[in-house]
Amino acid sequence: xxxxxxxxxxxxxxxxxxxxxxxxxxxxxxxxxxxxxxxxxxxxxxxxxxxxxxxxxxxxxxxxxxxxxxxxxxxxxxxxxxxxxxxxxxxxxxxxxxxxxxxxxxxxxxxxxxxxxxxxxxxxxxxxxxxxxxxxxxxxxxxxxxxxxxxxxxxxxxxxxxxxxxxxxxxxxxxxxxxxxxxxxxxxxxxxxxxxxxxxxxxxxxxxxxxxxxxxxx
Amino acid sequence: xxxxxxxxxxxxxxxxxxxxxxxxxxxxxxxxxxxxxxxxxxxxxxxxxxxxxxxxxxxxxxxxxxxxxxxxxxxxxxxxxxxxxxxxxxxxxxxxxxxxxxxxxxxxxxxxxxxxxxxxxxxxxxxxxxxxxxxxxxxxxxxxxxxx
Numbered sequence: 001x002x003x004x005x006x007x008x009x010x011x012x013x014x015x016x017x018x019x020x021x022x023x024x025x026x027x028x029x030x031x032x033x034x035x036x037x038x039x040x041x042x043x044x045x046x047x048x049x050x051x052x053x054x055x056x057x058x059x060x061x062x063x064x065x066x067x068x069x070x071x072x073x074x075x076x077x078x079x080x081x082x083x084x085x086x087x088x089x090x091x092x093x094x095x096x097x098x099x100x101x102x103x104x105x106x107x108x109x110x111x112x113x114x115x116x117x118x119x120x121x122x123x124x125x126x127x128x129x130x131x132x133x134x135x136x137x138x139x140x141x142x143x144x145x146x147x148x149x150x151x152x153x154x155x156x157x158x159x160x161x162x163x164x165x166x167x168x169x170x171x172x173x174x175x176x177x178x179x180x181x182x183x184x185x186x187x188x189x190x191x192x193x194x195x196x197x198x199x200x201x202x203x204x205x206x207x208x209x210x211x212x213x214x215x216x217x218x
Numbered sequence: 219x220x221x222x223x224x225x226x227x228x229x230x231x232x233x234x235x236x237x238x239x240x241x242x243x244x245x246x247x248x249x250x251x252x253x254x255x256x257x258x259x260x261x262x263x264x265x266x267x268x269x270x271x272x273x274x275x276x277x278x279x280x281x282x283x284x285x286x287x288x289x290x291x292x293x294x295x296x297x298x299x300x301x302x303x304x305x306x307x308x309x310x311x312x313x314x315x316x317x318x319x320x321x322x323x324x325x326x327x328x329x330x331x332x333x334x335x336x337x338x339x340x341x342x343x344x345x346x347x348x349x350x351x352x353x354x355x356x357x358x359x360x361x362x363x364x365x366x
Binding site: 013014015016017018069072073076080083087089091092095096098099102103105106109110118119122123125126129130132133140142143144145146147148149152159162163164165167168171174175 | 231232234235238239241242245248249252255256257258259260261262263290291292295296340341342343346347349350353354356357360361364
């Protein structure tokens with residue numbers, strides 16, 4: 001714990017689930033918080049396509065209700081990533097991560113571009129199937145060590161989580177956040193509505209950074 | 219040369235699911251090689267199954283409105299743990315005495331599934347799970363209404 005995340009500055013207990021703020025998790029938490037506030041207060045972009053080789057351009061009109069829904073999903077995604085950044089429990093982390101995954105699909109679910117919809121569909125399938133290794137990893141952590149608390153697992157005398165279980169957790173987060181395979185994400189970015197769609201990218205980056213900390217700690 | 223070929227394959231999002239499935243398959247093989255994994259006898263959340271109970275598979279021991287000992291990771295965070303371990307309402311308690319199917323009825327609706335997670339000491343889990351359900355409902359209903 002001390003080597004990677006630093007000493008916990010503040011503990012917030014919810015029964016067995018203890019939320020902890022180390023310099024590492026606090027930094028990620030503040031990043032998610034700042035971006036969520038930006039999403040709340042900023043106005044969405046109006047995307048303009050310029051016709052190549054000519055001087056024509058097309059402004060894309062998006063209805064207010066669609067933007068409202070997308071902002072709602074982006075805020076929910078921000079809250080879920082904030083929770084995933086600071087939670088001190090493996091199962092809770094898996095839950096927050098799958099919330100991030102479903103919010104990412106929700107942000108682009110209402111886009112009217114067929115291309116974006118296809119990408120979001122593929123991404124949704126991967127995010128859905130990624131819950132299997134993610135929650136299997138969390139369950140096997142409980143079975144092999146008897147506990148789920150990251151703080152307990154980080155203690156020197158605690159039972160170590162097997163390497164392959166860590167790999168399961170990481171693969172689950174990779175599927176949820178799509179961290180190394182940005183192809184689908186990049187296609188999803190073609191959706192208009194700048195601050196909201198960028199939440200997809202930021203949240204997946206954050207959960208990937210966090211799972212690295214979790215895997216190195218336990 | 220090989221890198222450009224790989225990046226061309228990855229850049230097509232139709233291949234994404236195949237890529238992820240391949241990664242899952244590789245990890246599944248690795249996982250089988252790592253078997254058997256040790257089972258820790260000192261489980262924080264033990265579970266016993268009593269198939270003769272009318273509350274099966276919902277029964278987790280303890281009797282309603284009485285104190286039970288439940289395992290807690292941080293006892294100081296849950297000073298009242300154990301008092302609500304059998305959190306049946308009087309109605310469902312009466313129902314469980316009348317019929318042998320009360321447990322399956324509880325499990326058959328969504329709240330019962332959510333309650334499979336231990337109740338008192340892991341409350342945040344229950345909240346996050348319902349949040350995920352609500353988000354899924356929100357997306358589904360929005361897409362459904364958008365079509366009309």
